[in-house]
Amino acid sequence: MDTPTVLLIGLLCALGGLVVGLLTGRSLHPGEQERKATEHKLKEAQERLQDYEHEVTEHFIKTSELFNNLSHSYRDVHEYLSASAMRLTGADTSKKMVDAGFGRLEERGTMLPTEIPEPPKDYAPKVPGGILSEEYGLRDDSASRDNLRAKVANDAAEETNDNDDPTLKVS
Template sequence: MHSTSILILVGVVGLALGALLAFLATRSRQNIDRTQELELRLKEANTKLEDFQLQVNEHFDQTAQLVHNLTQSYRDVHEYLANSAMRLSSQDIGRQMLEAGSGQLSDNDDNLRVLPPRDWAPKEPGAKGTLSEDFGLDKEQTAPTPAPTAEVVNR
């Protein structure tokens, strides 16, 4: 009897060991599948990122080219207007336009002086400025006169 119980025990241990090995084999296979899936998703994400970066580079290249074309067109228009001004009007005006286009403005031109903006209204000497707390307030306030009412005329 001893041999059958050993045989049964060896069978149960073998079955448990087989089940354990099968479980570990399927689990490692699932891990391999997950790893391959993650690697595939990572490659797809890298491909999308590279495509996006390429699109951004193309966008900025095209924008730079368009801005360059716009600048060149502006120069051409300005040069055309300056040449036309020289032909159609006095040479001084044409020369000033050419100098303005090249970024060289004359220092003695009174029309080009720019004053800093004023943040106050001009006032009479001795008067209170508009930023004063009591500007426009009289010590003796009079009651406002009511506006005349208009009569409706039926036709």
């Protein structure tokens, strides 16, 4: 073997080792491992989100079916009651019951009162202004005023006597 061939083989081996070393170093580098872990977490989060969205969709579909069943059940009950009313009562009564179930009584006006009720009146004794008047119950006679003044004076005298009480001045 001549020297240029050996050098060429050596150079190719060195170049191959360099490529293998770079690839191995990259795959074992902490940044690369962190990137792969982040990608894995992202995939898991996306899968959980898709599962959640699927669960929400199933929930709303089931809720819609249940409401649909509920409305059918209500209709069946109403039809049963209507048929029973027709069979068990007179035609006029059963017609009113059927209309009540469909909310038609208010449209026809059969359930609405003929007169609008008036608000309650002030049924006080014949006092000018009624009992809701500000003057109601107040007397204008001088005897009432004298009694009130005497009561106020009596209360004031008792209060001054309480101020002289030594038990109230305990410190």
